[in-house]
Amino acid sequence: MRNIVILLGVLVIGAVGFLFYQDKSEIPVAEKETSVTKVGFVYLTTPGDHGWTYAHELGKQMVEKRFGKDVKVSVVENVPEGPDATRVIRELAKGGNEIIFTTSFGYMDPTLKVAKEFPDVKFEHITGYKRSKNVATGNIRFYEGRYIQGVVAGLMTKTNKIGYIGAYPIAEVIMGINAFAQGLRSVNQDATISVIWANTWYDPVKEADSAKVHIAEGADILAQHTDSPAMLQIAEKEGALGFGQSTDMSAFAPKAQLFASINNWGPYYIKKIEELRNGKWNTGDGPDHWAGNVWGGLKSDMLIISKFQNMPDEVAQKAQEALDGIKTGKINIFAGPLIDNTGKEIIPAGKALDDGALWGMNYYLQGVDGKVPG
């Protein structure tokens, strides 16, 4: 008898849970309506990360607002990089989606694999470098924001020690650190950057621990290339300063956030969907080994800088100058002479690194401590 009561209880809880549960990842049945474009998105986590995926979600919402009833958007959240991704992308393609955005680096090979099976479907892979006939790539010049972070950090630091938290030592992250160093050294030759690799994109506790260690080691300005707002919260608590990542994180750290580099995917999504609807979609030019198709930054509004705050007006003004400089092309972040932190010359004065060279970065520039692992 008692067991039956318990079983009933469990069933009731389950039923209530089921009623509240809304399946967002529903995959639509294949049906073709004229003039309605079906668009698929694959997310690495959920918009609840308040960082990377949240920024994509905002982009998706811009698409829905812009096209209204002319597009039908399907989203699959929480898709692990690997075999699961292949399955999910294939299902989206089978479901009649005409263009599919896969929003994480690790979806690169799964996207290419499915693209081969569905030659009529267009694929847009975010942050990757491999393309094919129906796979284009899109990325943001995140490093431009990091240069401005470096300028602000150089002017604001009192200890001349900057703590930087990186996810993985890949070119994407390293070019961010080097851009930061270039900004830093443009205003302050004495400050140095110390890097902690979290070896994860997302682990709030580890990010918080890394921030604490940086502060204990004397850093007073923190920067991150990981996804959660944990670092800024620690900065807020310990009286340090830092920069928001992917989205505006000032709600988490009203006194600590100097500004945030915000990823703005909406215009790129809209552009690509529009091209598809007009029959003009293409995979662009440029050498295949770097993220070439769409690689926009401050100038094309794919990267947005939030309000400068918690800094004196003179610093905000310098930051604004750097921002304008990058936008107008007056500042070339990776212009020579570039010297790495062992003293080796990377490129002489008068020359500048091209986009391809950025994707080959496996060294730190002057101003960064230590060496790239691996």
Added chain:
Amino acid sequence: MEALILTIIATSIPLLLAAIGELIAEKSGVLNLGVEGMMLSGAVGALGAVLWLENPYYGIVAGALSGIIIASIFSVFTINFMTNQVATGLGLTIFATGLTGLAGAPLVGKTIPSLPKIEIFLLSDIPVIGNILFKQDFVAYLSIAIIIFISFFLKYSKPGIILRAVGDDHESAHSVGYPVKKIRWYATCFGGMCAGIGGAYIPLVLTPHWSEGMTAGRGWIALALVVFASWIPWRIIVGALIFGGITIAQLVGQARGWPIPSQLLSMMPYLATIIALTMISGRLSKNNSVIPSSLGKPFFGSQ
């Protein structure tokens, strides 16, 4: 240095709490692999409660209750319906990950006040040690109290000895008249409570916001910690500090440029667990009382 030690202690506390709870469950013969899920529930429960009631102390209570609720689900299946404990525990973690994601969705982007530090009169004025040991938050003191209590409970109290008997040989315990299922229910729920508070500690002290899956595998480390401590309560303190210490050491090493790959250090807790396991099984021939003999086995008796 002091700041680093404080960071190590803070990192260790969720591990310590979850591990001591799991130790009690395992001592009663229940292997609950749902620790990660219970911690996540504790975290989301605590955050919700603090946002609602605006007092971090309610977060501890809510975390404990959330942990108990998830542990109850586990108990219903494994103890009453005698399902496989390993499969159920794994299922529970997957279930709780989804459930907390759903329940936590409205909490995203909100931040809460941290648990205040409590200074113990006079003792907190002792240089260095005072700051480290006697200026902690309530949960830190609570976790040490729980460990001390459990040490004595298991060794000297009658209920503690009965609990061990149930875990070592449930048939015999049953035949002497002890209510095996009831005791396992209590033990599992205690485990849920501790894991819940451990999970609650993450938003209450470490990172005061909710983000999905924010425990990031600490429940699994807690499980390893129980084995590492070879089911002896005080060793959990040592183990938690070592595990926490290694976690911080690899970050410090990077900041200071030690020539040790950080991956090697990240691996250490698990390596230590495997070594501990090997040592335990090596000793088994002489003394087989270390691992509860009925661990993970369903009990088919009536109560």
